[in-house]
Amino acid sequence: MDLGEQARRRPDAIAVIESGGRTVPYAELDARSRHIAAALAATGMRPGDAIAIRMPNGAAFLEVAWAAQRSGLYYTPVNTHLLPAEIDAMVEGKRVVTEEVYERLLATPVTREPEECEGRELLYSGGTTGMPKAVRKQLTAGPMGDPAAQCVQVAMGLAHYGLGPGSVYLSPAPLYHAAPLVYCMSVLRLGGTLVVMDRFDAAGSLELIERHRITHAQFVPTMFVRMLKLPAAERARDLSSLRLVFHSAAPCPVEVKRRMLDWFGPIIHEYYSGTEGYGHTAIGPQEWLDHPGSVGRPGGDVRIVDGVVYFGDRTLGDVGFLDDEGYLYLTDRVAHMIVSGGVNIYPQETENVLVMHPRVTDVAVIGVPDPEMGERVLAVIEPTADATGTAEVTKEELLAYCRERLAPYKCPRDIDFVDLLPRDPSGKLRKGLLREAYWQEHETRIV
Numbered sequence: 001m002d003l004g005e006q007a008r009r010r011p012d013a014i015a016v017i018e019s020g021g022r023t024v025p026y027a028e029l030d031a032r033s034r035h036i037a038a039a040l041a042a043t044g045m046r047p048g049d050a051i052a053i054r055m056p057n058g059a060a061f062l063e064v065a066w067a068a069q070r071s072g073l074y075y076t077p078v079n080t081h082l083l084p085a086e087i088d089a090m091v092e093g094k095r096v097v098t099e100e101v102y103e104r105l106l107a108t109p110v111t112r113e114p115e116e117c118e119g120r121e122l123l124y125s126g127g128t129t130g131m132p133k134a135v136r137k138q139l140t141a142g143p144m145g146d147p148a149a150q151c152v153q154v155a156m157g158l159a160h161y162g163l164g165p166g167s168v169y170l171s172p173a174p175l176y177h178a179a180p181l182v183y184c185m186s187v188l189r190l191g192g193t194l195v196v197m198d199r200f201d202a203a204g205s206l207e208l209i210e211r212h213r214i215t216h217a218q219f220v221p222t223m224f225v226r227m228l229k230l231p232a233a234e235r236a237r238d239l240s241s242l243r244l245v246f247h248s249a250a251p252c253p254v255e256v257k258r259r260m261l262d263w264f265g266p267i268i269h270e271y272y273s274g275t276e277g278y279g280h281t282a283i284g285p286q287e288w289l290d291h292p293g294s295v296g297r298p299g300g301d302v303r304i305v306d307g308v309v310y311f312g313d314r315t316l317g318d319v320g321f322l323d324d325e326g327y328l329y330l331t332d333r334v335a336h337m338i339v340s341g342g343v344n345i346y347p348q349e350t351e352n353v354l355v356m357h358p359r360v361t362d363v364a365v366i367g368v369p370d371p372e373m374g375e376r377v378l379a380v381i382e383p384t385a386d387a388t389g390t391a392e393v394t395k396e397e398l399l400a401y402c403r404e405r406l407a408p409y410k411c412p413r414d415i416d417f418v419d420l421l422p423r424d425p426s427g428k429l430r431k432g433l434l435r436e437a438y439w440q441e442h443e444t445r446i447v
Contacts, residue, residue, distance in 0.1 A: 001152060002144040003030050003066050004116070006191040010165065015188060016059040017212060019198040024059040029066070029188070036067035036102070038110035045095065047072025047117055048139060052091040054078040054098050057175050057198045064097050065121075065175075065185060069151070070144060071114055074122035074136070077176035081424050090124055090134075118142055118149040121185075123178050125274065155186040161244055161269070163216055167192040168241075170208055170217035172200040173426045179248055180426070183218055192216075199425055202226035206237040213241040221252040222362075222427035224260050225355055229384070235263075242267060249428065251330045253352035254293045261285060270295060272330070279311035281328055294327040307344075308334060319346060336431060338367035340375045345410055350379065353405050359384045359393035362421045364429055365412065368438040379412035380434060382421050 006013075007030035016024040040051070051068055053075055055061045061077075068075035078090055097105070123135050140149045147153070163169065169187045171194060173180040187194050195212050197204065200223055208214065219227075224247065227235070245268045252260075252270065261268055266285040272295040273280040281296030288294065302322070303310045309320045309328065319337065320330040332346035339345075347365035354363045362382035367375035379402075383393050395415045402411040422430040 001155060001189055002070070003033060003188050004070070004144065006030075006188065010191060013165070013191070014193045016062060017193065017195045018058050019196070022059070026191075029059060029063055032060075032063045032106065033066040033070065034113055035108075035110060036064055036105045037071045037116075038113045039105040039108040040067060040071060040073070040095075041114040042108065042110060043095070045071065045073060047119070048074070050074035050076065050094045050122055052076040052078050052094040052096045053176075054080060054087075054091075054096055055102065056099075057171075057196050059196075060099070060102055061175050062184060062188065062194075062196075064102060065181070066188070069119045069185065070116045071119055072117040072139065073119040074139070075119065076122045076124070077181055079174070079176045079424070116144045118144060118146050118151065120149070120151055121178070121181060123181075151182070151185065151189070154182060155189045158183070158186050159190055161216070163187055163190050163192050165191040167215045167243075168195060168212055169193065170195045170197070170205065170212075170214045172197045172205050172217070172219065172223065174199075174424075177426045179218065183246075200226075200427065202230055203234045206230075206235065206239070209239050209242060210237040215241055215243045216245070217242065218246040218248070220247060220249040220427040221256060222250075222423065222429075224252065224256050225362075228256065228259055228263075229358075229361065239264060244269060246271065248272065249426065251293075251295065251348065253355065255352075255356050257288065257292070261289070272296065272328070274316040279309075279314070279316055283327075291323070291325070291327045294323070294329050296328060297326050298328050302328065307331070336366075338365075338375050338377055340367065340370070340377060340409070341373040343409060345377060347377070350377065350402065350406060350410050350412065353402055354379055354381070354398060357393065357398060357401055360398070362423070364421055364431060364434055366431060366435050366438065368435075370413075376413045377411065378438070379415045380421065381415055381417050382419070383417055 007026040011027035013026050014023050015026045015029045051073055053064050065075055076090055078087060118140055120139055125133055125135055140146055142148055145152060169192050171180050171184050175181050184194055195208055245264060248271050268285050271282040281298045283294055283296035301312045304321055307319045308315055309318045317334050318330050319332050319334055320328055322328055332348040336347055337344055338347060350365045351363050354360055360381055361384045364380045366378055368378045370376035386392050398415055422433045
């Protein structure tokens with residue numbers, strides 16, 4: 001079960017549809033991937049070596065990734081929004097493939113293809129809260145399609161959700177993130193069609209679902225919010241082709257999830273895991289309705305120690321709790337906790353309330369310096385603007401809205417308005433950058 005097998009079985013089937021409408025059949029994607037693999041081998045690269053891919057979303061990116069996958073190489077997708085020092089750490093010791101290098105590899109004459117064996121992704125975690133850290137997992141060095149390879153096991157798991165020949169999968173997020181990359185590689189391994197967006201756009205996603213008769217898709221909660229807040233005319237798309245939608249990356253506000261289930265139907269499945277590869281939960285739509293807010297019932301050794309979720313003796317840095325039936329609920333990230341007057345405040349709860357205000361486009365709640373309390377709660381709001389570009393909501397209105405729904409100590413003491421919050425293209429908020437602006441002149445600065 002791999003790209004080559006799918007190309008042999010269904011050479012003319014469409015493998016990738018890019019945002020601009022270009023379509024790439026399996027035979028073409030496979031041939032280019034094989035050529036790049038041979039060109040990399042001609043430069044002396046051998047199984048166990050590593051490359052970095054710094055390219056935009058599209059078929060070319062996936063051709064390079066599959067060249068590494070079938071060559072037994074590690075491959076690291078590079079987030080081009082990181083700082084130069086962060087990128088340097090990620091590409092150190094690796095051959096970097098850019099668009100220009102890709103073209104040169106395709107133009108390189110090759111005489112023979114290397115023997116194929118399974119490679120795997122070499123991902124980095126922690127880029128939104130600190131310097132990225134390598135998550136190097138063991139290579140199996142087995143033949144393509146080796147059942148022992150984790151990538152094959154992931155693909156087999158997705159096949160149970162109906163992904164395979166005939167399925168059409170929408171990927172709206174950057175391929176340099178773990179889930180989009182792994183899922184897209186798996187869909188190609190299974191013989192489905194990928195619709196790869198160059199960047200997320202709420203209205204554009206719905207249009208693509210209608211146009212390409214998307215059957216499966218994966219989003220993050222921020223994308224759900226953006227789609228829900230579209231005008232009714234832009235939401236009025238035929239979404240009847242959808243069979244299943246995955247979401248992950250961050251806990252979804254309960255009200256957002258309920259509205260999405262009402263809109264899309266009972267087809268939304270959630271999972272929780274980390275790039276590190278340990279810890280995993282999943283929950284289906286009906287199970288979630290019975291346990292709203294849960295990310296599922298974890299297997300194995302899960303413990304809550306001082307509010308922090310541990311899988312065995314390891315943690316992904318999340319705060320949460322287990323209910324009486326063993327279902328896990330996530331409260332926030334440890335790194336985002338605000339300590340005000342000795343009281344722990346988790347901003348996610350406040351954010352979940354404020355983001356549902358009809359005139360709020362986006363929100364981040366952070367702790368900022370306070371001479372008496374140490375930290376005070378501040379909401380940074382990206383307001384919805386009217387046709388003239390003027391914000392339609394006031395500070396007083398938002399503070400009152402929050403106080404009606406939360407205990408006073410959880411509510412912001414103040415609100416700042418900004419034109420745009422610093423989210424990366426996957427929808428993750430770079431809260432560290434936001435906090436830095438408020439703490440940079442403070443002697444006990446928090447990063």
